[in-house]
Amino acid sequence: MNLLRQVSVTVAVTLAVSFVFTPQLTLAKSGFPADIDMLNLTELPVTMTDQGGKLLLSDSPEMVEDDGIMYQDTVSGDIRLFFHHVNATKELKKIVLLLVNDSDIATDVVVNQYGLGGPGLDYLAVGKTAEMNYLKQAESELIEVPAKGTALLEPILNKTVVPPDALVNGIYDFQSKIPIKVVIMMLPVDADPATFAATASVLPNTNHRLRGTFSGRDRILVPSQVYNSAQDGVMAITLADNKLDTYVNGIDATDGSKTLNYGNYGVMYKLFLPTAFEKNYSLYLNPRGGAYAGGMNVKYRHQEEYTIGTPADKLFFGNKKDNEVAHLGDYAGGQSLWLTFSPPGASSLPVKIVLAPATKNK
Template sequence: MKLLRNKYRWLALLVALWTRGMGAVMGAPPATVDVNAMTFTPLPVVLTEEKDTLIFSDSPEYVNKNGVLAAGTVNGTGRVYFYHVNEMAEPQKIAIIMENKSKQNVEIDIHREVVTKPNREYFVVGSELSREELEAPYVSPNQNWQPAAQTDRSAGAAGLVTTVKKDEQGAIVPTWLDDSYKDLQKEAVKGKALSKDEKALYRARLKEADNWRKEWLRGEKVAAKLKPTVIESFVLAPGGKKAVFSKLDTLPIQTDDLFSGILDFTASGPVYVKVLMLPINTPSLGGSVLADTLPMDEVALRGTYVGAQRRLTLMQPYDSSLGPAAVMVVNDREDPFVEGNDELTTDAAVTNRGNYGVTYDLTIPTTGGHEFALYINPLGGAYAGSFKVTYDGQTEVYDVPSGARLFLGNGTTADTQYFGVYKAGKLLRIQFIPAGASNLPIQFLLVPQN
């Protein structure tokens, strides 16, 4: 996703960002913090679980010829995420075709179609899609999270490879989700004479650990009972083909416009999914028959990846009594980039540098005697997107940047933005999708309040 080629129309972008909503809170802590005036303890995340298949279509990003942009096979629950610019003189459209190459009928359920209008302002497209992805109703039928393929790499980067525990399936179990954290608390006071205050703190820590686990298990139980979202169902016979996401036919991509969207679905068997760019008036299914396959550009951001959704967590809780801390994500260390293959180029190995199209679910257990404020701090360059924060049963979506700024973090690693303030002791949950056109990594700052 190239930043420098964007042709900014500053006034239009200012207006668009003003209308996205304001994230300020009256009487809240400072809207920004001076990262150079504080020492932040790094709290490494660990990639614990992932699920679903991602077909990523972003190469070629700048399309100067009609044809197939990306394709891949999904058997189960999957997602298509596309991000393309029309560099042709005439209006174009994106088309998505599903094909059954097997010898059995394949049942398809379409769960969600998320899209924003094409626009020359790349940050508008990326940030609006990231908010739509958070707000568009979606309950996946797949509740079977799997151990992440790069779990060991993540734990190793976090310095925890020899200390983590795994369940029967091989998924890492956070210490706060079993008895490990409580055992550590008990061991720390074993044989010691505790004051009244120390005893109270000890009991509070054990109660917090029970509450973290209850809160997590309660959330899992609720999610398992939700009815999956289905907006369309159909059957593909052997050899059958169908154009899906019909709304794409009504959204012309003008010259130099960026267009991006998400399709979530489930297939009862293997289904081959193609993403194409075609002239706006060309029937999608007919136009796909003789369409050429376009080569990847030098960025090589396309392919089929395992892990359209991923879970990250801290093994140990954030303790607000110990000072400021930072949790970094999408850094290709503790949080590795997803890896896959491009079925259009003889299964060439590919890496999604930025994890675009991947839904994140980050859990941070918290403890300590101080309230803490949550900030975002982009580290890779300009960022504009949205984040859903849930704490103690309350959920809020925050737009970055708030107000009339174009983006956060352009040419600096010192930009921050305030989200909210919380009383320590609960699970902090942050959900987002890396915003298109934006840069990674980012980190979340947790700052105790006196």
């Protein structure tokens, strides 16, 4: 697992553009009118349920100008950490994830899924790499945290130099049976993390206030009606717009204030699509907020499972045309289909999942 983590750090940009499955295209090329009004598509109604444990979000300050702690909280059970920070100093730094066990008994922390991107100066590439690595990773690791001691959640980061203006972005799912303090911090390259954390101050929050602890790290979405491409035509599911799909509320554990996760970063969306047997259908992703670079896991017919880039043939899309889409595939109606993804670091939200009649039979 450590070898995989080393690869994710050293070749972040390469990984971000190397997954090519289906082409990015405009609506005109996909077989229906290019002038379709994407903003006013009929919405496929969905039921949303939040579940899956705690989400720790560390994205404020995003531009870290001083050594210190960006976020920390003591949690137990199922935990996801999403962190997204830039070294905004003029010096070389490191960004480290420390686990602190204040109890009198040792504990094992199980890391069951993770993705790491950066450090890098192309922020969209770093965010896409972190998400693609997370979606494709399937190896677990046990980290022993001694009583009254510490351990590194990601040892590679303690050896990774972060240059000025470089971004590091990561997504880590792990479990702890007892309360464990998770500390995300920036510090000098030669500093010992445990020694530094013992006296470090929490850095001030920014106006964006993108940090906190949130309940429900996964959002399960199930449409309340079966999609029939022959009858329903083109429909959409809008995500992370804070209207049809609201942002999650939480608490900033560093000061007790309420916080809102603008964009739902770190929330893993798991969308099930019930469809009619009569006709095949096509799926697309349409970014509505600007530049978007991410990935998506597809599980089809209970057995076919793969990860695609969104978009697949280049790093990002969505900054030029309102009707720009990434093709997520053509599927047979009536078959089980799950889509899993999360708002990628550095990308803009909201997005639309667009369902349409297939342009050709399978």
